Amino acid sequence: MPTAPQRVGRRERNKQEKLDRITAAASELFAEHGVDEVTTQQIADKADIGTGTLFLYAKNKGELLLLVQNSTYAEALVEGKAAAEEVPGVLDAVMAIIGPVVACNRKQIDNGRTYLREMVFGDPAEPHHREALSLTVQTEEAFAAILQRDQRIDAETAATLAHVASAVMFISMAATVNIGRTVDEILDEIRGQIQALLPR
Amino acid sequence: MPTAPQRVGRRERNKQEKLDRITAAASELFAEHGVDEVTTQQIADKADIGTGTLFLYAKNKGELLLLVQNSTYAEALVEGKAAAEEVPGVLDAVMAIIGPVVACNRKQIDNGRTYLREMVFGDPAEPHHREALSLTVQTEEAFAAILQRDQRIDAETAATLAHVASAVMFISMAATVNIGRTVDEILDEIRGQIQALLPR
DNA sequence: ACTCACAACTGATCGCAGTCAGATAATATT
DNA sequence: AATATTATCTGACTGCGATCAGTTGTGAGT
Numbered sequence: 001m002p003t004a005p006q007r008v009g010r011r012e013r014n015k016q017e018k019l020d021r022i023t024a025a026a027s028e029l030f031a032e033h034g035v036d037e038v039t040t041q042q043i044a045d046k047a048d049i050g051t052g053t054l055f056l057y058a059k060n061k062g063e064l065l066l067l068v069q070n071s072t073y074a075e076a077l078v079e080g081k082a083a084a085e086e087v088p089g090v091l092d093a094v095m096a097i098i099g100p101v102v103a104c105n106r107k108q109i110d111n112g113r114t115y116l117r118e119m120v121f122g123d124p125a126e127p128h129h130r131e132a133l134s135l136t137v138q139t140e141e142a143f144a145a146i147l148q149r150d151q152r153i154d155a156e157t158a159a160t161l162a163h164v165a166s167a168v169m170f171i172s173m174a175a176t177v178n179i180g181r182t183v184d185e186i187l188d189e190i191r192g193q194i195q196a197l198l199p200r
Numbered sequence: 201m202p203t204a205p206q207r208v209g210r211r212e213r214n215k216q217e218k219l220d221r222i223t224a225a226a227s228e229l230f231a232e233h234g235v236d237e238v239t240t241q242q243i244a245d246k247a248d249i250g251t252g253t254l255f256l257y258a259k260n261k262g263e264l265l266l267l268v269q270n271s272t273y274a275e276a277l278v279e280g281k282a283a284a285e286e287v288p289g290v291l292d293a294v295m296a297i298i299g300p301v302v303a304c305n306r307k308q309i310d311n312g313r314t315y316l317r318e319m320v321f322g323d324p325a326e327p328h329h330r331e332a333l334s335l336t337v338q339t340e341e342a343f344a345a346i347l348q349r350d351q352r353i354d355a356e357t358a359a360t361l362a363h364v365a366s367a368v369m370f371i372s373m374a375a376t377v378n379i380g381r382t383v384d385e386i387l388d389e390i391r392g393q394i395q396a397l398l399p400r
Numbered sequence: 401a402c403t404c405a406c407a408a409c410t411g412a413t414c415g416c417a418g419t420c421a422g423a424t425a426a427t428a429t430t
Numbered sequence: 431a432a433t434a435t436t437a438t439c440t441g442a443c444t445g446c447g448a449t450c451a452g453t454t455g456t457g458a459g460t
Binding site: 009010011014039040041051052054055059060061 | 445446447448449450455456457
């Protein structure tokens with residue numbers, strides 16, 4: 001007797017398997033060689049699918065990177081949020097969130113910068129792009145919540161400052177001048193800027 | 201008798217003429233159709249030069265856009281700086297600089313966003329890119345000077361806040377969510393953020 | 401079991417940015 | 431003035447991301 005009939009048909013399962021293979025292939029190749037040194041053909045070959053099929057699962061190469069990296073950023077955010085709970089100071093708590101995100105972003109600098117580029121300049125209608133934007137929103141919400149620990153900051157200002165902090169993060173991670181910097185150096189730079197916009 | 205011998209030889213003059221033709225051709229085509237809808241081939245044809253020659257004058261298409269647009273931004277900055285002199289309030293003075301720059305950036309939205317993308321992610325070794333970065337530095341210096349009108353802001357903090365303001369501008373102009381917004385709406389958004397980071 | 405409709409897949413093909421080996425033109429040397 | 435040297439130019443070519451007309455696989459209808 002065969003196993004109980006699957007709720008989902010063969011189609012769905014095939015699709016899921018292909019998506020998994022694509023994700024695995026792209027993930028490995030990007031991590032090893034960097035997004036610019038990997039061709040979509042290589043990814044398709046490694047995932048054992050046709051060239052065109054790849055673009056049914058991600059509209060373009062940038063989306064492919066978002067697909068691969070989103071989950072890593074989501075983890076970094078969860079980790080940072082948890083750490084921030086344990087930290088009393090506002091500035092330190094905000095930095096507790098930023099730390100893991102910057103670390104994640106800098107694991108492979110080219111990929112990290114391309115991820116940011118794609119987030120700001122890519123097509124927001126695409127699903128993986130939406131997910132990435134949602135992570136930014138969540139990050140800003142976490143910032144805003146922390147900022148409101150300070151009695152002098154009202155909800156609206158907190159949201160605005162959170163958005164500013166997000167912009168600061170983006171530029172510090174993306175800027176060409178920072179390519180040579182270590183994670184800690186970048187964190188110092190960000191800390192200095194966020195400190196400056198907190199009430200004195 | 202021929203005119204007095206040129207200080208510069210024929211080579212230099214030819215080069216300058218070609219650069220002028222390239223700039224004019226690219227400028228017109230970009231303005232009319234947008235950078236994405238223009239091929240480098242079209243630019244080369246219109247400038248009456250070979251395909252390869254184009255890339256002796258600008259390393260890539262992005263550099264070509266910087267070459268064409270830098271002067272416009274430089275003008276906007278000069279205009280904004282002059283306007284800021286006449287404005288008493290710190291926030292208003294900062295906005296007086298930002299106004300013309302945003303207007304310049306939004307004259308053709310796609311080109312404006314591509315310009316920003318190129319500035320952050322392009323090759324900073326290239327000459328036109330360096331010039332663009334220099335404009336950012338000048339803008340931040342102007343911000344810092346204005347911020348120091350406020351006695352509570354010391355020089356170091358002014359420089360830091362100027363950098364933050366610059367990041368805010370970048371994100372507001374580049375963000376996909378803002379594509380549909382008017383210049384005034386974007387300026388309002390920026391104003392709100394800059395106000396939030398000024399001492400209250 | 402067979403057929404039909406449509407979702408999913410495929411790789412040959414396209415358009416474009418950017419390259420490079422060879423051609424050409426400007427200056428330096430004799 | 432002839433020749434050598436070197437700067438500049440050129441377009442055929444390459445490699446890549448992305449497309450799309452045609453094929454294949456899946457499941458619904460009879």
